[in-house]
Amino acid sequence: MRNQLLNLGLMEDFLIHMEYEGLTSRLKRLSDALLYSTKDLYKSKGLDIEPNWNLIFRLLQEHQAMTITEMADTLQFSHPAVVKIVKKMKRNGYIATQEDDSDKRKQVLSLTPKAHKHIAVFKPYWEAGTEVTRDILADSPHFMEELARIEEKLNEANYKERTLKKL
Template identity: 30%
Template sequence: MPELTLEEMVPNTSKLDFSGMEDAVGYRLRRAQLAVFQHFNEAFSSKGLRPTDFAVLLLLTDNQGAKQSEVAEALGIQRANFVAIVDGLENKGFIERRKSETDRRVQSLYMTPAGETYLEELMPIWADHEQWVLDQLGGVAERDTVNRLLRRLYD
């Protein structure tokens, strides 16, 4: 697969000179993030779902009863912002907060049956989205390399 230039990736209708940014990794990462989020939003538009909401639901499938603060930290979301996310998912009936059995001050999160059903509906859409991302990267063979390199930036 031939490598695209920055100008091919970013349509330049204003005729700006991008040559100073051609090899800027941070800029390319940001543009890649925007492209992936745009595709996600288009794929999930009929479901009215944001990437963060999906991440919470997906994480809770294998972490029933996780502390609200643990989930926020695991996803890199500030606690104040996370409360609004949980409120929205709870109002839709997809998750519920419960007081921890060991520490009544702590809120634990659980998927509801409606949340589990909703997530099942979302999984084929997510699989298609993931395949689109992999196709942009050159296929499944590149996934491990890309994930390994990206992990270095935040681990």
């Protein structure tokens, strides 16, 4: 109903109205829209994957085997976030684990034969998704560079540090 009213111009988008104060919520809303639409695409095509799994597939294709910590560091994701993704992928038969020879506490992850077989099926969807993203960003040719600059600034000093400095 809300979207219908927005499309008819009958309701203001409050997050846009809030400008900078609404930024994190707008980014979350955008992320959720892309995430849920991608999930819906995969489900409609009978693919048993989730939107962010391609990152793990790609990492393990490139590196053959990695630990959770190595993946988290490479992606700059939290350790628990990577664990969550990997558990689901393992449950679906895409990830194999074995103990690290030098440290038995570590698990080394690799793609299973099922994963290698299915990548050929998934790859056209990932490539089409990349093209769709390019199309969406066509009117914002510097978006990726600007996003990188924002990420760099937050790596230098996070939001909490910057806010406390302003107080």
